[in-house]
Amino acid sequence: MEKILEEVLNSNRKYTNYGQVAGYIPELKKAKRDDLGICVIDKDNNIYKAGNWDTKFTIQSVSKIVVLAMALMDNDWQYVFSKVGKEPSGDPFNSIMKLETNDTKKPSNPMINAGAIVTTSLIKGASLEEKEERMLKFFRKLAKNDNLGINYDVYKSEKMTGDRNRAMAYLLRNDGFIQGDVEELLDLYFKQCSIEVDTLDLARIGVNLASYGVDIETGERIIDEKVSRIVKTFMVTCGMYDASGEFAIKVGIPAKSGVGGGILASVPNTMGIGVYGPALDKKGNSIAGIKILEELSQKLELNIF
Amino acid sequence: MEKILEEVLNSNRKYTNYGQVAGYIPELKKAKRDDLGICVIDKDNNIYKAGNWDTKFTIQSVSKIVVLAMALMDNDWQYVFSKVGKEPSGDPFNSIMKLETNDTKKPSNPMINAGAIVTTSLIKGASLEEKEERMLKFFRKLAKNDNLGINYDVYKSEKMTGDRNRAMAYLLRNDGFIQGDVEELLDLYFKQCSIEVDTLDLARIGVNLASYGVDIETGERIIDEKVSRIVKTFMVTCGMYDASGEFAIKVGIPAKSGVGGGILASVPNTMGIGVYGPALDKKGNSIAGIKILEELSQKLELNIF
Amino acid sequence: MEKILEEVLNSNRKYTNYGQVAGYIPELKKAKRDDLGICVIDKDNNIYKAGNWDTKFTIQSVSKIVVLAMALMDNDWQYVFSKVGKEPSGDPFNSIMKLETNDTKKPSNPMINAGAIVTTSLIKGASLEEKEERMLKFFRKLAKNDNLGINYDVYKSEKMTGDRNRAMAYLLRNDGFIQGDVEELLDLYFKQCSIEVDTLDLARIGVNLASYGVDIETGERIIDEKVSRIVKTFMVTCGMYDASGEFAIKVGIPAKSGVGGGILASVPNTMGIGVYGPALDKKGNSIAGIKILEELSQKLELNIF
Amino acid sequence: MEKILEEVLNSNRKYTNYGQVAGYIPELKKAKRDDLGICVIDKDNNIYKAGNWDTKFTIQSVSKIVVLAMALMDNDWQYVFSKVGKEPSGDPFNSIMKLETNDTKKPSNPMINAGAIVTTSLIKGASLEEKEERMLKFFRKLAKNDNLGINYDVYKSEKMTGDRNRAMAYLLRNDGFIQGDVEELLDLYFKQCSIEVDTLDLARIGVNLASYGVDIETGERIIDEKVSRIVKTFMVTCGMYDASGEFAIKVGIPAKSGVGGGILASVPNTMGIGVYGPALDKKGNSIAGIKILEELSQKLELNIF
Structure with missing residues (x-):
């Protein structure tokens, strides 16, 4: 799996050349535009990482x-x-x-x-x-x-x-x-x-949503089941700003992006994914991040539709 | 299964008293507001029907x-x-x-x-x-x-x-x-x-989308797989007019409604559903139809999120 | 007076270099962008002309x-x-x-x-x-x-x-x-x-509105008085497309423009003016035409405010 | 003249029964809805008053x-x-x-x-x-x-x-x-x-604008001439909220209203008028105030168009 993540990262690295790092505040501009990281946690609590998975960015x-x-x-x-x-x-x-x-x-x-x-x-x-x-x-x-x-x-x-x-x-x-x-x-x-996270944090939140709110390690319920579904529904219909429809078509996974460059994806009953790539398209989504999720969705057959 | 459908129909029959039959053209006004029908076709091609499943209405x-x-x-x-x-x-x-x-x-x-x-x-x-x-x-x-x-x-x-x-x-x-x-x-x-259909027609189209475009009886591909996914994605993000977000939260199934009173739902890899109930809410969706799908989604655990 | 008109035309001729002749239909594109004409008819029926006052254009x-x-x-x-x-x-x-x-x-x-x-x-x-x-x-x-x-x-x-x-x-x-x-x-x-006019036609219509609807030559009422006032009021509040407010401030005369390059102005109880200059600003008004009316308004003290 | 003002007030008193006193803050609600006052100052500095001309209200x-x-x-x-x-x-x-x-x-x-x-x-x-x-x-x-x-x-x-x-x-x-x-x-x-005024104050400001910025008593210039014209122009195009167009057609005088119930009108080179009537229409203009100005405009031929 980590090999797949490496491959997907590498095949989409070229997209870090497009778009812009968020610039409306000076601190965000400091992000390195070719940083690229990913972390996946599946429902058996296996953790897979690649690239700058532990780079810190704000969750936005x-x-x-x-x-x-x-x-x-x-x-x-x-x-x-x-x-x-x-x-x-x-x-x-x-x-x-x-x-x-x-x-x-x-x-x-x-x-x-x-x-x-x-x-x-x-x-x-x-x-x-x-x-x-x-x-x-x-x-x-x-x-x-x-x-x-x-x-x-x-x-x-x-x-x-x-x-x-x-x-x-x-x-x-x-x-x-x-x-x-x-x-x-x-x-x-x-x-x-302004909370600071890395892709591991996002993947963990993602897998907790994917498991319908139950901590997959401890079995503790941390989010109400129905709430976990509501959240994932909003991720599909409005999670990627005004490009949510396109993302749903291309990737087909509940996801939420931030202008810090992070994307949190949550595949129901399957896995949580955190991606990081600070260069954004005009709508505010990580360009490479979307491309990575698109390829991953195809390779791992994650599309829920 | 047909018993479940009967029950769901009956427990939601009261909602046929709310809303209005579409009235912008005289022909639509002729629909009987207490008609209520449903048809389900699962991926093994089992067909279940209840109520006015064979009443004709325009697909809109x-x-x-x-x-x-x-x-x-x-x-x-x-x-x-x-x-x-x-x-x-x-x-x-x-x-x-x-x-x-x-x-x-x-x-x-x-x-x-x-x-x-x-x-x-x-x-x-x-x-x-x-x-x-x-x-x-x-x-x-x-x-x-x-x-x-x-x-x-x-x-x-x-x-x-x-x-x-x-x-x-x-x-x-x-x-x-x-x-x-x-x-x-x-x-x-x-x-x-203005094409005239009944809930069996809608359920059949629905199951063909649910099976990613393959006719479950003959195995013939009638819709491209990716196209079948794109269609279901649009059904989630915009299928129920400007109440699509609410429907996705409450029901969590790709669906498309029409002012003729029909709703076509397609549960990926599971089943197609046709519902009919001509009394509409202000957005143009069948009130009883939505209620029926909501209850069915809970009973049969069809929510995809 | 004709000398004044000549001067005003000449001092604003430079503005024919700005903007564009209307191009949404081929026929309008044929207009010569440096054509510039004016005609004034005062309430004593004196007629003053200068430049391409008799060039034909569509009234739009x-x-x-x-x-x-x-x-x-x-x-x-x-x-x-x-x-x-x-x-x-x-x-x-x-x-x-x-x-x-x-x-x-x-x-x-x-x-x-x-x-x-x-x-x-x-x-x-x-x-x-x-x-x-x-x-x-x-x-x-x-x-x-x-x-x-x-x-x-x-x-x-x-x-x-x-x-x-x-x-x-x-x-x-x-x-x-x-x-x-x-x-x-x-x-x-x-x-x-698509009615074809020249600045004399516009000035004549303008003076008929200025005289509250009475033909100044014959004394015949051709427009109801109140109607003539309503028309001039609309000319002030909306006569120059979405630049009407600016025109009212700068020029202060009821006027109506067309994308053919004409402007009809009507100074209550004073005179009618027709101007022609086919190069338009982005709002659809003749650039030189506006400049000419602005200068004329100042020179002849025509501002009604 | 004061007789005319009395008559106009009386013939429009019935309109104080329509509309509502502004109610978005308690203080404005205290206004008496049947109060009605007017003051006119002409360019020879004659002052004419009628009704509740000296009732205080906020200028808004x-x-x-x-x-x-x-x-x-x-x-x-x-x-x-x-x-x-x-x-x-x-x-x-x-x-x-x-x-x-x-x-x-x-x-x-x-x-x-x-x-x-x-x-x-x-x-x-x-x-x-x-x-x-x-x-x-x-x-x-x-x-x-x-x-x-x-x-x-x-x-x-x-x-x-x-x-x-x-x-x-x-x-x-x-x-x-x-x-x-x-x-x-x-x-x-x-x-x-929140500045408190009466109709005399409004009429005085109005006549100062009417006289192109020169204090008619002292001859002192208090507003630049062109500024006085700009202000009157805005009064015509946008002075009566989103009913400015209708007011210009019916009354044809530069005017500005406030939700306190006052209207200031300024007839170029002629007179300033202050009117007060706190019951407002839905757009925020004094209903009786508009009616009074409409009748006065006809009687005294004040329409500038």
């Missing part, structure tokens, strides 16, 4: 699926979906327009920024500190990695350049989808985006 | 998946997807706005009307007659039913009230996504929508 | 104000404004989006194509021929020019390339804003756009 | 024209219009969508909230205090009323409920149209909206 939008799972476990589902929709939007992740033109003004889904700001607001906790602590704890549990932490340089940059997210959050508060202090909420949101 | 938007398959088999895929997109749009099926505001002006996907008009235009044939004949033949082969034909009353009504589709088609021609005579193309489009 | 969108006047004289105003709005839209002249996103779906105003198609549909007449005849007669009366006629080459080209207008018309019919045969209506619409 | 959006004048006098015009557009938008005053769908993302004009936030940001001053002081001074000078001041209850309410304006402001900062601290800027913006 991949965090949206973890926070969605947490929001669904912290709250009544009906309440959650009264604040955020279930439909792919076909718009870029940072689009505001739909908030105004939708009948409901509700964010279309929890995978776009506006929707993720809502799910972040639904994390329980008496204080910002408690919420942050609970959130980090959940990420660490899912990744089985107690060292998971926040990259504070990235966090500060996100906070400084986050006016578009601020605009969304105030609009959401105006329309009753979030409550409380906007700057505090965004603080939590920027922190969740 | 369910035809979009068949015509998509045909367009992909008649043409180079890259060419097809240069004329119609792959992304869910989050807009109603008859929305025109995205045709104007998209960067590309390309219809978002082949499951909305604008996109389906494009795929219809890609059916090969020297004349309108030949195209119609080839199309009908393909529907009959997929449904294993040589009696499949057009309901001409519905067709004429569609033609008479089809100004919104005309508007789309002229805009599509203006922007280079279709060519040739618009009224001829719409004629073919209205005919494909 | 300038016709929209004449047809609006006719629609308002042929129909009850309340009825007219139940079919077309009164508000500037801020969108390009050929925008379809607002037809879908507006609460009413009504075209915003009679100066955008969709709105003008509506006003054209309101011209009375038992047959297409009678409507065409009445329309031409009205244009001829307003321009005091019995030789006014249709450029059939332009008309045919418009008809052939008019799919975007067709799309609008079918959408308008779908939503109940127009009735009857779409192709017939568009025929009339394309004809009105 | 009427302030936008004063701040626009100030922004144009404090800055290079080209710079101002690089940050805010000149075109009517056809959208409600608090629309955000156009900020995203416009090519430039620039607010369409200074009469919608987003545009007014921009012009407010262009007021010069070393500190918030200095800006506020300069702004108040300019309002007082234009109104010839040193007692003009801020209603702090309204101001605080505006501040508390201003999330939609906050959303706009952060989006504007994100796109480079404003700079600096958003909350400080909004503070100034909410204050300008």
Whole structure:
């Protein structure tokens, strides 16, 4: 298996020459564009790695699926979906327009920024500190990695350049989808985006989702079964920004990407996959990462459709 | 199995009281709102039926998946997807706005009307007659039913009230996504929508997609494998109009609905399902039909996520 | 006065180097980009001309104000404004989006194509021929020019390339804003756009509007007073496509432009002006034409604000 | 003249029964819906009053024209219009969508909230205090009323409920149209909206604009002539929210309304008018106020078109 991973990495290495490393904050620009790594964990807990599998990067939008799972476990589902929709939007992740033109003004889904700001607001906790602590704890549990932490340089940059997210959050508060202090909420949101991971962490979260929420090593249930299915469903319909449809056609695996260059894939009842390649296409997805998953899906027959 | 189907039908019969039978053309209004039928064909070719499984209704938007398959088999895929997109749009099926505001002006996907008009235009044939004949033949082969034909009353009504589709088609021609005579193309489009089927026909098409395009009885390949996957992927991301995301979460099965009241579902490698219940919700989906599929998905563990 | 006109023409001749002659149909491309002409008729019926004042060009969108006047004289105003709005839209002249996103779906105003198609549909007449005849007669009366006629080459080209207008018309019919045969209506619409004029014709129509609808030579009322005011109001708020606001600020005169290169201006109680310069900016307005009117407005203190 | 004003007031008093007093903040709800007042100042400085001419109300959006004048006098015009557009938008005053769908993302004009936030940001001053002081001074000078001041209850309410304006402001900062601290800027913006005036104040500002910026009593130039024309032009194209087009047709006078119930009208070279009637239509304009101006325009022949 590791040989296959090496081959797939090598045959797609050429794609690291295309696209751009995310540049909206200086810290992200520091990523090396030819880094390429992958980690696979199957349901028998075999771990396979290749390339820069242990390079650290910030989780960015991949965090949206973890926070969605947490929001669904912290709250009544009906309440959650009264604040955020279930439909792919076909718009870029940072689009505001739909908030105004939708009948409901509700964010279309929890995978776009506006929707993720809502799910972040639904994390329980008496204080910002408690919420942050609970959130980090959940990420660490899912990744089985107690060292998971926040990259504070990235966090500060996100906070400084986050006016578009601020605009969304105030609009959401105006329309009753979030409550409380906007700057505090965004603080939590920027922190969740700035959690530092490697492909092993992503693969571990992926396999936990693939196993319907049961820790495959210990047998402990860490995510509700139905929640694990809901999360994977959103990964298919909206996980790859406004290229989700194309990815579903080409690859056919639930996956979530982030502008840090990571992609988390979760093949139901089969395996979790973490991929890293920081050069992104215009939609914000890792170009080489997608190509690797496409080839892997064909070779290992992972397409769920 | 038929007992299960009976039970599921009965426990959801109450939902036939909600919503409305499609009323935009008189012929559709004639449907009986408490009719409810289902047919399942599994991959061993066992056929199970319950309720008004043999009531006839027009296929309407369910035809979009068949015509998509045909367009992909008649043409180079890259060419097809240069004329119609792959992304869910989050807009109603008859929305025109995205045709104007998209960067590309390309219809978002082949499951909305604008996109389906494009795929219809890609059916090969020297004349309108030949195209119609080839199309009908393909529907009959997929449904294993040589009696499949057009309901001409519905067709004429569609033609008479089809100004919104005309508007789309002229805009599509203006922007280079279709060519040739618009009224001829719409004629073919209205005919494909007016094909009369029952749930057995839908289940048969569904199981042929579920078996990756191989006729489970004869072993004959009737759809290219990859095409069968593409079609099922579109069914998940955009098959249930702008309620596709919610359906995927609740039911988790590739499906396509039509305003005639039918839903075709295809569980990969498992079974095809046809459901009929003409009372629709505001998005255009059969209310009881969705409820039945939701319960069936839970009982038979059909959720693919 | 003619000296002033000569000077203004000369000082703005350099602007004929900018922009493009309309190219969407071959006939319009034949215009000579350095042609520049002007004609002024004041309320004492003095006529002043300079440059290529008698070059012929098609009236295009300038016709929209004449047809609006006719629609308002042929129909009850309340009825007219139940079919077309009164508000500037801020969108390009050929925008379809607002037809879908507006609460009413009504075209915003009679100066955008969709709105003008509506006003054209309101011209009375038992047959297409009678409507065409009445329309031409009205244009001829307003321009005091019995030789006014249709450029059939332009008309045919418009008809052939008019799919975007067709799309609008079918959408308008779908939503109940127009009735009857779409192709017939568009025929009339394309004809009105293809009427051939020179700047003398435009100035004459302009002075008739400036004099509140009374023929300054004969004293005959040819347009209802209030209608003449409504028309001039629309010229200010929407006469120069989506650059109307800027033109009102810079020039401050009711005016209507067309992609044929003409601009008709009407200074209330003062004068009518026709300008011709076929090189257009991106919004569809004559670049030199605007500059000439700006300078003239300052020199002659014509700004109404 | 005062008799005419009395008559016009009385004949339109019935319209105070329609519409609603603004209710988005409690303080505005306190207005008495049958209050109706008017003040006219002609260019010979004759002052005519009727009804509740001296009832106090907050200036709200009427302030936008004063701040626009100030922004144009404090800055290079080209710079101002690089940050805010000149075109009517056809959208409600608090629309955000156009900020995203416009090519430039620039607010369409200074009469919608987003545009007014921009012009407010262009007021010069070393500190918030200095800006506020300069702004108040300019309002007082234009109104010839040193007692003009801020209603702090309204101001605080505006501040508390201003999330939609906050959303706009952060989006504007994100796109480079404003700079600096958003909350400080909004503070100034909410204050300008909360200035308390009566119809005499509005009529005085109106006559100063009508006289092209020269104080008709002292002969002092208080607004640049061209600026006074620009302001009146915006009043015509966008002064009455998304009912500006209709108002221009019916009334034909530059005017600006506010949700406090006031309308300021300025008839070039003729007179300034202040009207007050707090019951508003759905667009945010005083219903009786519009009716009064419509009748007055006809009686006194004030229509500029």
